[in-house]
Amino acid sequence: MNNDIVIKKGIRLGELDAEADVGMLDYCFYDNGQIEDLLDVSSPRSIILGRTGSGKSALIYKISSEVEHSSILDPNDISVRFLEHSNIIQFFNELGVKLDLFYRILWRHLLTVELLKLRYNLRNESDNDSFLSRINEWAQRDTVKQRALSYFREWGDRFWLETDEQLRELTTKFTNDVKAKLGAKYAGVDISLEGAKHLSDEVKVEIRSLATQVVSAIQIKRLNEVLDLLADNAFEDKQKRYYVLIDKLDEDWAETETRCRFIRALIEETKALRKIPQVKIVTALRVDLLDLVFDRTRDSGFQEEKYDAYISKIIWTKNELKELLDSRVNEVYKRQYTSQGVHFSDIFPNTAKHGGGTAADYIIERTMLRPRDAIQFANECFLLAIGRPRISWRVLNAAESNYSQKRIKSLKEEWAEFYPCLESTIEIVRGLDNPFTRSSISNERLEGLAEDIHDGDEKDPCVVVCRNLYAPGSKVSHSEVLSKILISLYHVGVVGVKISTLDTYTWSHVDQPRLTNSEAKRVNSIKVHKMLRHALEIKDRKLLTEMGKKNQI
Template identity: 55%
Template sequence: MTEKKITITRNSKVGALDAETDTDFLDKCFVDKGDLEQLLDVENPRAIILGRTGSGKSALIHKIETSVSSCMRLDPNDVSIRFLEYSDIIRFFDALNIKLDLFYRLLWRHLLVVEILKLRYEIRNEEEGKRFIEGVFSWLRKDKARKKSIEYFNEWGDKFWLNTDEHMKEITSRLEKETRATIGFEYSGVGLNTEGIKNLTEQERVEIKQRASQVVSGLQIKKLNEVLDLLGEYAFDDPQKKFYILIDHLDENWANTSTRCRFIRALIEEIKTFRKIKTVKIIAALRKDLLELVYDQTRDSGFQEEKYEAYMLELKWSTAELKKMISLRVNEVFKSQYTKDSIELDMIFPKEKKGGGQLAIDFMLERTLYRPRDILQFVNETFNLVPEGQCVSWRILSAADAQYSLKRLKSLQEEWGEMYPSFEHTVELIRGVQPKFTKSAISSERLSDIAFLISDMSLADPCCSAVLSYMEGKGTRESDVIYTILQSLYRIGVIGVKLSSLDTFSWSHIDQASVSKGDIKRASHFKVHKMLHRALDIDASTPKFQY
């Protein structure tokens, strides 16, 4: 093979940063780490693809979609959850502080039953729906014990071809009718909305709440249990025919945070329930930090997080796997221009080693959180700066690092903005510190400036809560505020923590996802991640430390 360096042409890229526009590279350069096999195995319980932003969740969803014959996507943006948020009856239940978890599970179970039946019997219109129902009642004539299934198909048989929006509205309308009937004639003048209960006495509120609660607890979810058994026995009984429902974009803003958490928790429960249909698998992609938020907001008595671990498939990438991914994409970009032989990475990037003997690809990888999107962004940024027809040099890599670092900081703000809206200010606490620093490097003056900026922000942000408690003299000390901010920066991936002089540095993307305030308090040193050195004015000329 020739030793000639590969030169970069204008607009060269090794892929897009989102799976939806990166399909060509995904189809040709997919790195199979064994995750796909586990997801396609309907007997394997792992069905929730878990990972941080850019870890490859949507890429796996795309690969499943192109690998099987019977699957469909269900996008939460298309389910009209916001319709529920503005629904009078839902606001009525919220005002009475009645939990609707069972109702949300019923919604998911109904929607998923409808979708798998549409998929199995290719129901696209009313006529095809009628033919399907005729077949259903032939099963039920053989199995007359399933009375609840008969009721269900009698109720919904002529509506299976409708879209998810219409199903959602129909079920909500039924909830309202049942609530009205249960409340009774004596409260017929009470509007089923937040305004309707404002003028009630406390005793009347208690009475109505008791009656309305009966509606939720009496929801016919058991009816759908029987339906699932029926479908498993008669409709999805061929082990050679497998069906997949794929759910992505759960981390987008398709509902307010509280509603979204309740709906995702209900979905997780229903993914477990649908395991009883052996040839059907519901697969969902979920950001790891969002799952933690779901658990925090929906945790009830008896909740055991470990019961859900068997259903989680956490995406983690090794250095070798990321190098393989970049190598495959580089070959795809340049193969037609130069040679049919394999192109090595050192034909693209500087072959000589930098400083302490570091290769270019390793220089880039240690500035990532070991996620595909990070390294793709760095390589694309590098190619953008190469003059037409020239090669990548260390000078260009250094310039790309500066651009990439700023973009990574912005990306972290977007990724964690819902959980830590104060991040754009709290990250300034470590601007200009040494790459490896101690708590003493943080000045009171800088903390005061940051505290002033975030004191009136969202109290859902623990950093804002700590600042407000400190400023109001509620027993929170200045050091407690620093500990809380450093704790959040660790979780986001900005800093690593050395818990004692005998320990190595821990990082949220490699080791434990979070650390306690006590861990931060006793930590001997902190280290700023190299991906943010340039963005945070960290002096890179200081001695290097190993991760």
């Protein structure tokens, strides 16, 4: 590479958000083998599962740019907040009526309409009228098809409406059905949260029974017939594929409980729509959010392994991340400096340090094997190397300080729903030598943490166990508190553990995602992830020993 070329201000290997990173994704998207499976309508793989920054949104974008017929559904546009704050939903929730089937019907309707818009290009009332004329030819003398067509006749004049308007229409109809079922006897009942609270226990029981009948009477059978009708008549061309892509489910588009039940309903409907062979619903989900969904919606007989066939888990190897960094360096330098091929090793140190690997190895060891981590670290290096032709080890080490602080902040944000007090819980390992043992965390440290988070959000399991430590008559020991904290820190990726001296260290992002209580009690040795050591002032015992030996020489 020409040594006269210097790193300019603003040079980056990409943006951390897929929407802002489109320019790079168009030219150097790295396919680690998932695209083909996700595009294959015969494959059940339809839930892109990964942690924050693993590339879920990048996959959604790539699918949308490669196929002819696709649409992206943003949950922020569906007005689910209107749904959860509607009088009927609050009324039912207060009465304890399960609405899972209703949420499934909502999704089936929304997805069916989205597919019809794709297939028939329904953009306005005129398009809608043309479609309704066409579907009358489908039924002929088939009574099953006639039943399915009644659905189209009931809703067909509104198929062209926006998604949020569809949801409002469905909710209004549902409210009217409930009022009709309650009849004259309860005509004066206020169908709202406050109305439900003021009902007597006897009336609540009777209305709950009637309301449950309304939910159960939702015509799931008729909608199954609708899917059959669409498969036979609307999506019969085997050469054409249609994709509905759903992203941003981890954003704050609804309260946690509603969001979990709505996502669970979406997963069930994704399975149901496989009845239409030329159609695929592809959803991006964060690992921790899917865990939360299954935890909050788990019912009798639930078997998580039944969903494995639908999950396409994003897993990156070290070599794949190196190739991704290399392709991005090449693209950035081609755009800004030279058409000559420039590689990662031309810009970053290619020699080992402290007996370790190259700069690429150093960076990737400080990631959770996610593209976003690697790109962010490289960007921090470029920021500190402005005006230089290359990035030195000194620059790389200085960049690590900024990177480590940002990653610890991102980790807190990523897991805020599971562990609202993670910011304080992480402090339990600050300043420790690496590796350390359970005994390295003193009772004084544990008590200090318990005081810090005692009044925190009780959704956090660490808050609950710390409160129990001080509860009158409690038999919770310091050891039990420590085990719960280790389980939490392991789950989010702050620490890796060795259960026995014969084991290797396991990490949640590489090996098993969670520790059991029994495993946490038996932990033999603990390491803080390299990504966070700088921010948490963790001292590497092995490195300090080696440096001490050199100083003696």
